[in-house]
Amino acid sequence: MKHFARLLEALAFTPQRNGKIRHLVQHFRTRPDPERGLALGALTGDLDLRNVTPSLLRGLVNERVDAELFALSYDFVGDLAETIALIWPEAKDPSDPPLSELVHELEATGKAALPGVIAARLDSLAPSSRYAYLKLATGGLRVGVSARLARTALAEFGAVPVEEIEELWHGLAPPFESLFAWLEGGEKPVSAALAPFRPVMLSTATDLDALGAFDPADYVAEWKWDGIRVQASVEAGVKRLYSRTGEDISGSFPDLLEALDFDGTVDGELLVRRKDAVAPFSDLQKRLNRKTVGKTMLKSHPAALRAYDLLLHEGEDLRALPFADRRARLERMVLACDPVRIDLSPLLPFETWDDLAALRADPPDPVIEGVMIKRRESPYLAGRIKGHWYKWKRDPMLVDAVLLYAQRGHGKRSGYYSDFTFGVWEGAQLIPVGKAYFGFTDEELKDLDRFVRNNTVERFGPVRAVKPSLVLEIAFEGLNRSARHKSGVAMRFPRIARIRKDKPAAEADRLEDLAALLPPE
Amino acid sequence: MAADDLLFPTPEGLYCPGGDFHVDPVRPVPRALVTHGHADHARPGNGAVLATRQTLDIMAIRYGADFTGTRQVAEGTMTLGDATVRFHPAGHVLGSAQVEIETGGTRFVVTGDYCRHRNPVAEGFEPVPCDIFITEATFALPVFRHPDPAAEIAKLLASIEAFPERAHLVGAYALGKAQRVIMLLREAGWDAPIYIHGSLERLCRYHAEQGVPLGDLRPATDDSMAKADFAGQIILAPPSAFAATWAQRFPDPVIAFASGWMQIRARARQRGVELPLVISDHADWPDLLRTIEEVNPEETWITHGREEALMRQLALGQRRSRPLHLIGFEEEPEG
Numbered sequence: 001m002k003h004f005a006r007l008l009e010a011l012a013f014t015p016q017r018n019g020k021i022r023h024l025v026q027h028f029r030t031r032p033d034p035e036r037g038l039a040l041g042a043l044t045g046d047l048d049l050r051n052v053t054p055s056l057l058r059g060l061v062n063e064r065v066d067a068e069l070f071a072l073s074y075d076f077v078g079d080l081a082e083t084i085a086l087i088w089p090e091a092k093d094p095s096d097p098p099l100s101e102l103v104h105e106l107e108a109t110g111k112a113a114l115p116g117v118i119a120a121r122l123d124s125l126a127p128s129s130r131y132a133y134l135k136l137a138t139g140g141l142r143v144g145v146s147a148r149l150a151r152t153a154l155a156e157f158g159a160v161p162v163e164e165i166e167e168l169w170h171g172l173a174p175p176f177e178s179l180f181a182w183l184e185g186g187e188k189p190v191s192a193a194l195a196p197f198r199p200v201m202l203s204t205a206t207d208l209d210a211l212g213a214f215d216p217a218d219y220v221a222e223w224k225w226d227g228i229r230v231q232a233s234v235e236a237g238v239k240r241l242y243s244r245t246g247e248d249i250s251g252s253f254p255d256l257l258e259a260l261d262f263d264g265t266v267d268g269e270l271l272v273r274r275k276d277a278v279a280p281f282s283d284l285q286k287r288l289n290r291k292t293v294g295k296t297m298l299k300s301h302p303a304a305l306r307a308y309d310l311l312l313h314e315g316e317d318l319r320a321l322p323f324a325d326r327r328a329r330l331e332r333m334v335l336a337c338d339p340v341r342i343d344l345s346p347l348l349p350f351e352t353w354d355d356l357a358a359l360r361a362d363p364p365d366p367v368i369e370g371v372m373i374k375r376r377e378s379p380y381l382a383g384r385i386k387g388h389w390y391k392w393k394r395d396p397m398l399v400d401a402v403l404l405y406a407q408r409g410h411g412k413r414s415g416y417y418s419d420f421t422f423g424v425w426e427g428a429q430l431i432p433v434g435k436a437y438f439g440f441t442d443e444e445l446k447d448l449d450r451f452v453r454n455n456t457v458e459r460f461g462p463v464r465a466v467k468p469s470l471v472l473e474i475a476f477e478g479l480n481r482s483a484r485h486k487s488g489v490a491m492r493f494p495r496i497a498r499i500r501k502d503k504p505a506a507e508a509d510r511l512e513d514l515a516a517l518l519p520p521e
Numbered sequence: 522m523a524a525d526d527l528l529f530p531t532p533e534g535l536y537c538p539g540g541d542f543h544v545d546p547v548r549p550v551p552r553a554l555v556t557h558g559h560a561d562h563a564r565p566g567n568g569a570v571l572a573t574r575q576t577l578d579i580m581a582i583r584y585g586a587d588f589t590g591t592r593q594v595a596e597g598t599m600t601l602g603d604a605t606v607r608f609h610p611a612g613h614v615l616g617s618a619q620v621e622i623e624t625g626g627t628r629f630v631v632t633g634d635y636c637r638h639r640n641p642v643a644e645g646f647e648p649v650p651c652d653i654f655i656t657e658a659t660f661a662l663p664v665f666r667h668p669d670p671a672a673e674i675a676k677l678l679a680s681i682e683a684f685p686e687r688a689h690l691v692g693a694y695a696l697g698k699a700q701r702v703i704m705l706l707r708e709a710g711w712d713a714p715i716y717i718h719g720s721l722e723r724l725c726r727y728h729a730e731q732g733v734p735l736g737d738l739r740p741a742t743d744d745s746m747a748k749a750d751f752a753g754q755i756i757l758a759p760p761s762a763f764a765a766t767w768a769q770r771f772p773d774p775v776i777a778f779a780s781g782w783m784q785i786r787a788r789a790r791q792r793g794v795e796l797p798l799v800i801s802d803h804a805d806w807p808d809l810l811r812t813i814e815e816v817n818p819e820e821t822w823i824t825h826g827r828e829e830a831l832m833r834q835l836a837l838g839q840r841r842s843r844p845l846h847l848i849g850f851e852e853e854p855e856g
Binding site: 012013014015019022023026065066068069072073076077078079082083086087090127408410411412414415416449453461462 | 763774
């Protein structure tokens with residue numbers, strides 16, 4: 001358990017993605033089966049443990065610790081599991097059981113016996129192991145590792161493409177021994193799961209200049225819808241909806257799942273769609289990450305699939321066929337589906353790239369974020385392979401905002417202020433509207449860092465408030481309404497496009513300028 | 522006379538009318554007794570200062586030779602007016618002491634800050650029986666049980682092994698913590714040069730003069746060192762330096778911080794610390810309680826820190842205590 005505890009600690013405190021990957025790879029390399037596989041399952045959410053509730057834990061700690069002392073401590077620490085781990089009476093001679101022993105015990109223990117089992121374990125573990133154990137038992141590790149990042153670390157550990165792991169993933173279960181055996185040079189496991197995830201084909205960015213080298217007749221184009229790229233897979237009645245990285249998101253979309261009346265694997269865009277009207281991305285966001293979806297939500301935010309491509313159909317793998325052939329099969333298949341839930345992404349009529357540029361400049365729907373250009377002859381390929389699919393996004397939205405706060409960076413940006421919060425005017429006040437930490441060159445970072453140091457008016461821990469005098473041109477991909485932000489708006493992918501030293505802060509944009517960019521309600 | 526007529530808080534600090542002196546005054550007073558050299562206990566501008574030789578030296582290093590009108594080295598039993606005074610080691614930093622005061626038939630012990638873990642840079646704490654025990658309470662919550670510092674240093678060494686291409690910047694305050702971390706590294710077998718921030722230099726030199734074998738220390742601003750040369754090296758600095766452009770000279774640094782506060786994850790994250798090292802120069806919860814048992818006072822007075830929790834615990838054990846609400850001490854001092 002102490003190794004797992006150490007891993008959680010390292011992951012929680014390492015802010016950089018690459019650092020996290022290194023800790024994971026190191027763990028996979030040094031820990032035996034089934035320990036490493038169970039750690040992996042805990043991180044990816046594939047361990048199906050009985051969820052221990054906070055009230056059960058509170059009950060346990062109240063039996064051991066004075067309630068007032070606990071309250072004072074919890075108030076100071078701020079995290080229930082951490083407070084309990086630290087305050088629990090110390091074990092005289094702490095034991096270090098393997099993670100597998102603890103996982104199996106939690107799996108095998110019934111509800112009535114659970115409090116006794118947990119208390120006995122807390123009595124015998126060292127503090128950092130107690131913390132890891134409580135996080136494991138309550139099911140919220142929160143160490144900033146997504147399932148995707150964990151699979152990326154596996155890919156690095158085994159020197160295989162991450163797509164191969166994604167494809168296998170849903171046929172595997174903790175402790176993933178066959179997976180580790182393969183990654184260490186053994187035989188590749190065969191996925192036995194029905195309706196597995198298939199690696200998704202991705203596009204590369206392009207623009208009018210680059211397109212000039214191609215013959216438009218060799219390509220088709222579609223709108224790039226601003227939803228979530230998904231894969232809907234049905235095999236022998238088993239229906240699954242996957243995200244682009246292979247997360248199974250079926251549970252959040254029972255309405256769409258029910259409508260998957262075909263046998264095959266469809267690549268498409270998940271949208272919230274009311275009759276013909278595609279809802280803005282923020283509506284779709286409300287449907288995400290829910291374990292159960294209420295009736296009201298199903299009715300007010302109905303999910304739909306806009307089909308792009310067909311990978312498999314009735315047992316036949318179509319991926320090696322040219323796009324045009326797959327599209328013909330897709331069109332026939334979609335005809336038989338419920339049009340309220342599943343429809344086709346239309347192909348755009350164009351003869352020259354300028355035609356397409358004109359379409360892109362004036363899309364018929366605000367939920368379109370550009371165009372996709374696909375070579376007619378291309379097979380369906382895993383990953384981001386150049387020369388087949390291109391995305392030509394609409395120009396980013398721009399706003400001139402004033403730098404308000406800066407926060408210190410990590411790793412290579414240690415000692416630099418590299419995370420910037422900016423705001424726009426509302427009346428005579430500047431309201432924060434977003435945060436950006438990329439988009440600038442190394443030279444510009446030095447420049448921004450210098451500005452922050454010379455114009456600090458207040459400090460809060462690692463954050464500095466600066467004199468509101470520097471205008472930044474912020475580029476972003478879209479704007480949503482947000483009740484969580486004081487400004488009422490949330491930007492997507494904001495980044496610093498330019499430093500506008502030429503512009504006085506008073507001439508930066510206003511909140512109403514920004515609100516005008518919101519999609520219609 | 523009641524005990525709180527013999528020693529009581531004033532705006533200047535804890536005052537003993539029998540001896541006409543203040544202990545660790547926060548404003549200039551005619552006569553000050555100073556427990557140790559940290560800035561919230563030792564301040565310049567007093568008429569006279571009585572402290573250990575090392576605390577007097579440290580104050581002179583920090584504030585200049587004219588930090589006080591006159592000075593007196595604490596030795597043996599000293600008579601000040603109607604009070605007698607003795608200094609006893611506190612185990613906190615070099616020169617740190619508890620002050621024992623006998624006045625009006627009551628014996629007081631003022632701990633200043635203290636630590637009961639073995640500390641290679643400070644003489645070990647010695648429990649002194651008394652009537653009124655006046656204790657710090659910096660880490661007075663039952664969540665604070667400081668781990669073995671050697672295990673924390675092992676974490677630092679493991680990180681250097683895992684990230685040999687990165688520099689390791691360890692945040693440590695200039696007086697006490699920095700030298701303790703260096704000594705812990707030396708005891709763990711790290712005999713390579715350790716690079717130090719300029720603000721640590723004078724106090725490190727003083728420790729070495731006092732016989733603390735800190736080994737090969739070099740300035741971190743050595744211009745002959747290229748950025749890449751700091752890969753795999755340990756650099757010690759006060760935590761404020763991490764925010765300075767100073768930190769930009771090191772390759773992809775791992776930010777570590779040696780402090781008792783690092784026990785709490787949110788504290789570490791707040792400070793942007795990647796490698797928290799729970800190394801404290803203060804008594805943790807079990808040591809506070811153990812010390813009060815050993816000293817066995819009539820009453821415990823609590824100077825600064827989390828007095829509510831300590832009072833609650835003492836009440837549960839049928840012990841009398843009260844907060845002194847001294848002003849001028851940092852809410853979260855150099856932990």
